[in-house]
Amino acid sequence: MSLKRYCYSCDLKDDSKLIAEYKAYHAAGKAWPEITKSIKDAGIVDMEIYLTGNRMFMIMEVDETFDPEKKADMDANNPKVQEWENLMWNYQKELPWAKNGEKWTVLDQIFKL
Structure with missing residues (x-):
């Protein structure tokens, strides 16, 4: 499987x-189970969020079934x-x-070793 x-x-x-409250919602085992299920159901194999000051960075590893537009549609139709x-x-x-209304913006890779 290629990720x-x-x-x-x-x-x-800021x-x-x-x-501190946001970090508590994202502590190990604290995210709502419906949320982690929706993440996995979309083809996201692994997800990590890092924080510095008030800026966050999310890294997602996805399988071949993942499609950002499909994930957005799934989320829009999931009340939880x-x-x-x-x-x-x-x-x-x-x-x-x-x-407008965009929380997480895509990062452009500018370097790779």
């Missing part, structure tokens, strides 16, 4: 209390995912260059 990598970035609101996304908007904010 593909996608990398994204998003900012959190508030230490909100950042929409509930989670609305809750996360209390903590997240758009990057200045993001499209």
